[in-house]
Amino acid sequence: MRYEMVVGLETHVELSTNSKIFCSCGGHSAAKEPNDCVCPACCGMPGMLPVMNKRVVELAVTAGLMLNCEISRYTTFDKKNYYYPDLPCSYQITQLNHPICTNGCVTLKTTSGERDIHIKQIHMEEDAGKLVHVGKASYIDFNRTSVPLIEIVTQPDFRSAEEVLVYLNKLKTMFRSGGISECEEGAMRCDVNVSVRPEGSTEFGVRTEIKNMASFESIERAIRYEVQRHIDAIEFETEELVQETRRFDEASGKTFAMRNKETAADYRYFPDANLMPVIIDEEWLEEIKAKMPAAIDEKADYYREAGISEKEIDMLIHNHNAGELLDRVVALGCDAKGAAGWILTDCAGILRKNGKLLGDLELGAKDLAAIIKMVDDGRVNRMSGRKILTAVMETGVDPAAYCRENALDAQADRATVERVIDTVLNENAKALEDYRNGKVKAKQALFGACMKALKNTADTALIRELLDERLSQC
């Protein structure tokens, strides 16, 4: 018999906010030492009251809009009770009854065609702290407590491990481009619900849940293992399947049932009376929508039409700074393909030389557009353009002023260039001789000498054209 797997996902994503969800502590990424980013509130001391961070609501709504969800206009918080030393209040603030987003849908492009994955809900919640075990002692680091998370719960719509990976990568790309989450290692964690059934059946099989996996690779391995375990159990009666919570063991590649004690808890959810319901009115929703970046698929299609390569599209979508700069430079009238080259080759090269990454890019769109226009209009050559760009990026000078002060835009005319070429050829008899003997490299040396003599004041294309013409006569 052929079997079909039925998988649903609960994905926890850490939000990129400047402060925690209910207090003003910086996020744990700002922490250097354990318990660097803590205050009486996120340590569970009495007397402190949670105060809602508006930015968390905005990011959760943005995520919901990206996943085509209905946005709740009235959303409330609940307390989930359990005892663990890394949970300072002995309860977690989360959303049970009125989650912020519901009923979404995302379309995946997989090797077997397009698939719709339905989103049941997205809710906001706070993270817990971390236990550190040293020898026989245990220590608690509260830097992570109250760091804002969203949990995205899908319907059991996945039918292959590949679909799960496409979905997770899509979330990652979307959330990065939308400034929702950096999605670094550990900032995305998944619980996976797995069951199998005979192909064509509409009934659901026994469901198991694999908890808390942080890497995509583990998730894929765990699903493959668990699906096979279910099939074996049904087909060969190797064991009896029970609804339970399991964990994935990296080393053995197997899943194991968790102790009943860890899973049988009654969390006694109830409304948090310290937090008033959050009302999302039309005005606020419109404000959030206006700040949203274009949908990624739309954006990629737009880049593709402009003739930008797939590799560059990928870089632009993953680098929020670069993508945004390109959009703004294009809005100022520059050609998209050309501008993409400036950003991804020239800017990236200059950053690299200074030991930085594309993500560190801080360049005004107006400055870059001015430089691109100077080059496109033929006022300065490509090389001078790059020189100006370097100066602007390193010292923040004004491009036009820098160009003027360094006489980069004094364009040499055709006669001047011909005169300089003649002088260069006379002074470099050895190189000329080499060229005649078939050494192609020698031509590059002669070109370089011409550029130097002209001090970058001529169009490089013109130099090349006239040099080729002159050499063919020699």
Next chain:
Amino acid sequence: MSDYVVKLSDQGTVAVDDTILVKGVQAAAGSRILEGFRPLFSAEAVTRLEKKGYVVSGKTQVGEFGLDLVGEFSYYADKEEELTGAAAGLVSRGAVKAALGVDLNGAPRRAAALSGVDFLKPTYGTVSRYGVISCAASGEQIGVYAGNVESIGEIMGVIAGHDGKDGTSLREESYDYRTDLAVRGKKVCIVRELLDRADGEVRGRVEAYGEKLRKNGAAVEEVSCDLFETANTAWQILMDAETCNNVSRYDGVKFGHRAAEYKNIDELYVNTRTEGFNFLTKAVILYGSDVLSKGRYEDCYGKSLKVRRVVAERFAELMKDYDAVLAPACGKAAYKAYDIRDAFETVFQESVFTSVPNLTGIPALACGGVQLMGKALNESVLLSLAGSVERAGGSL
């Protein structure tokens, strides 16, 4: 017995109870579980008083987490025969001008009534709860004890007002705590069902107070209203559930008391909490945990939330015809010492007089040994009614 857990100043003008934080001073809410806990900040109400030049005299004794009748079950106080309440006692002896207390389940109103001083539990959300050792966020509120309504108005004028640190704080521009509104023409009702629950001496007090109000020009009449029993059950359920949740952070891991003997984390929790909480708090934790559990939630907690809405609506309906309700603050004219194993039931019975204001957020004023309840944000009516009686003179 000492009235203070920690005494700070002989020149102090205002005492605060041990559930309200003063920076650097042990705050234990009368419980062993918080022994040695020194807060890093002061309650907003304390900060506002200090900014206006009031000096805090010290931290007064309260019953563990304010759950008992009048403060009889504090870990830090000796047993007494006659139960009265520390803050109310200090005010009645004139040792301080006023005191702050947290009204979670009517204890300050009962204490004030027994000592013959005033205590105002203001409208929910008017005084910031920032810096209160919280049990039931949805109904607890800081209030003021004083010897007369003028002093209550003065202190409320300082501590009331919006605070961004408390998400439940109201955003009103200002509040009215005048004490001299005209009493003539005001309508007051006495609820028969509450009167019937009190002993003869208390009934006599309520009737005498009604007579004084009548003399001052108010119309006073008896009505029948069956809300209070149901409201009390609902509030006890909500309060126990919220308290169970809020005290669950006291686990011996981070601060306060920790058991000396434990072999693993579960024993650390169990031994610490067994030693740290008194019998009444344990009963509240068990009851609160039960009403939130699967299978019980809808019938207990869920239903109590609905009752809260219905009581608020029906009380508002009653208050269309009246400006205030005159009622006992407690069922007995005096409390004698009793066994803590009877406390859960005893407090439950006595709270029938005090629960509606905690459940629905309306203001209540203990005065002259009785209690006045009113409409939300209508404190000035209650203060003026009581003021007319106080100014006419003649003690009870």
